[in-house]
Amino acid sequence: MSKPILHGAILSPYVRKVRVALSEKGIDYEGVSVMPGSQSAEYRAKSPLGKIPCYQEGDFALPDSSAILAYLERAYPKPALYPSDPQQYARALWYEEYADTKIAQVCTVGFFQRFVQAILMKKPVDEEAIRKALTEDAPPVFDYLEKELSDREFLAGGQFSVADIATASFFVNMEHAGDRVDASRWPRLTDYLARIHGRPSYKAIIEQEKAAIGR
Amino acid sequence: MSKPILHGAILSPYVRKVRVALSEKGIDYEGVSVMPGSQSAEYRAKSPLGKIPCYQEGDFALPDSSAILAYLERAYPKPALYPSDPQQYARALWYEEYADTKIAQVCTVGFFQRFVQAILMKKPVDEEAIRKALTEDAPPVFDYLEKELSDREFLAGGQFSVADIATASFFVNMEHAGDRVDASRWPRLTDYLARIHGRPSYKAIIEQEKAAIGR
DSSP states (O other), X not given: OOOOEEEEOTTOHHHHHHHHHHHHTTOOOEEEEOOTTOOOHHHHHHSTTOOSOEEEETTEEEEXXXXXXXXXXXXXXXXXXXXXXXXXXXXXXXXHHHIIIIIHHHHSHHHIIIIIIIIISOOOOOHHHHHXXXXXXXXXXXXXHHHXXXXXXXXXXXXXXXXXXXXXXXHHHHHHTTOOOOTTTOHHHHHHHHHHHTSHHHHHHHHHHHHHTTO | OOOOEEXXXXXXXXXXXXXXXXXXXXXXXXXXXXXTTOOOHHHHHHSTTOOSOEEEETTXXXXXXXXHHHHHHHHSOSSOOSOSSHHXXXXXXXXXXXXXXXXXXXXXXXXXXXXXXXXXXXXXXXXXXXXXXXXXXXXXXXXHHHHHHTTOSSSSTTSOOHHHHHHHHHHHHHHHTTOOOOTTTOHHXXXXXXXXXXXXXXXXXXXXXXXXXXX
């Protein structure tokens, strides 16, 4: 069988989720560059909304990072990236959803402004949008994560899971944009992110991304 | 054990997803009325974004309809509402995601305007928004569903699944608002919706909703 193909752009937090999962599971794949919102009819046949990532094995094409992670778990069960206990499994899915929507909203504004708007679209940076995201919108989200983490090593089920893959991914974009979580205000979240981003899977991917953006 | 509790409002398409799944699995539960966007601190401790539905068993509280359906499948496996084949399982998750985001966007505008805006918020109905949703935004979505359905009875894996639960739910809101899919233009989608909405689970829930809104 030829290698699976991952369509997307490496700086996308949703593509990164899949790349980390593939790395954790030791699945070799080929990356094909696609920008979000692609209008290509060929790509839209695989990913009807033009979104990235889209994962492909032969004729089987699957968009949506959460669906892809769930597929990988069924097709390549080891190592498990979802807790086996039903309630912890469900909590992991909730944290993934929270990350994909709410954390995404507060952590990717700086990246969007400084990379997508300024560099790709040649538009002025909306500094006020960045300030509002970091100082008004993000703190309640960070407070929630700090409370949920408590003294836990991982978010759900005592094991590294999709909850951690998703949560940590959006903070990579925040760091690419030059922003950091205030360690004095959110010490557990800071330690947690260092721990997750320090895993071999995440570490290699972040280093590769930094090289791509000249950091 | 006391009955599970489902927090939410019966006309919400996301709450309906959970109600249909609970009905299909024969799980008895207690409904507690919560409106979306609740600011109650007690409710936010269960559902941090104030969203509905939130499902509760004792101390275990779980927001997000997709996470809830996944939990119910693990905790109450029979009858299965997800295909067992990994690729078909993943396709079902994709259709669920497509429904929860894209179908939601095009099918609930009339309901939002005529019920939430006009009746709950006492604001004027934006007829142009409804017209645009039905005549410009919806047709490509209905075309996609028509093509995906082809001559299939269900969307994924040859069985009734979360794909059908989610897809059909948003069309209930469209029908509550008085709008229908054009059967001459989308005959397969029309037949499919009649088939899914005609299942005992969906039928009883739709009848109860119609009674609640005086239809």
